């Protein structure tokens with residue numbers, strides 16, 4: 001069986017280094033808010049290209065802390081609206097509802113499965129305070145158009161960078177050379193990152209971070225993640241307990257060294273898939289003939305999605321052929337029972353994507369032979385179920 005993601009093999013590549021840093025921390029007796037956290041925050045801010053990075057417990061908390069931070073700074077208040085793509089992992093939406101803010105879900109463009117400035121503009125109301133772009137599947141969702149729109153309307157631009165550590169902006173024709181080199185997580189006003197083990201930069205448990213250039217926001221987020229305390233035992237803002245622990249921070253610092261090469265390996269797998277698979281199965285942003293070199297370099301291929309109305313049959317065939325697959329995501333947020341406020345909402349593109357998406361195995365440890373095996377199994381599957 002080719003697993004969807006072989007975390008054991010991914011981790012085994014670094015097991016000696018991981019054991020060494022973990023035993024240092026065990027010996028130090030210092031497990032939270034120490035040197036390993038500081039070192040990771042510094043390294044990750046440098047890697048992303050922001051002035052500040054604040055570690056926290058997970059990606060959902062990172063997005064929550066950004067919104068709570070803006071609320072503490074008076075930028076938004078309960079009931080204000082945040083525009084979020086309809087086709088995202090539920091955590092993007094949970095962060096908004098958790099803060100007493102109102103998520104306004106926007107259906108994406110079918111050809112890219114990303115929201116664009118035209119769709120965002122149509123959803124803006126007098127209560128809109130922020131737009132959250134989600135770098136879904138590892139591709140940059142930020143555009144200069146979205147940034148300009150947010151500037152024009154005085155909206156905060158938040159990036160959900162859970163799936164795209166290391167990705168770069170693809171907007172060559174509309175932005176300067178300097179902007180082109182920037183990584184996702186440094187393109188908006190603030191970004192939330194998840195280091196859930198399956199992510200491109202994965203911890204050995206839960207972890208997350210916020211990156212930003214905004215000093216006031218970074219300060220308040222650091223406080224909010226530690227019960228709102230500053231100085232010790234004094235709370236001017238109501239906070240959470242959301243800190244990155246020293247062991248996760250040390251493991252992430254170590255794995256950060258390998259992130260660019262891991263992402264390059266993922267792109268090699270994606271190139272094999274795009275070379276072998278029929279183009280109508282591929283997300284247009286990944287089709288070989290439509291990709292610009294910047295697009296190839298820009299995506300970090302967190303997920304390799306294919307789209308077919310015969311998704312369930314193809315998935316069954318692949319399982320029988322020894323290929324494990326996944327679906328991102330079978331039930332979109334507005335169809336979840338926990339959100340009765342969306343019960344009557346129709347987001348046709350989001351729903352179609354949820355009904356047709358299938359994620360193929362992709363990782364830095366998937367070999368060329370395995371990738372070819374997967375792609376050929378897909379071709380056989382398509383013939384069989386036709």
Ligand SMILES: Cc1ncc(COP(=O)(O)O)c(C=O)c1O
Nearest residue numbers: 058059060089091092162194196
């Ligand atoms: C797009 C997106 N946003 C947010 C999250 C939440 O991150 P976490 O699982 O660390 O809370 C995830 C991943 O799990 C995600 O894929």
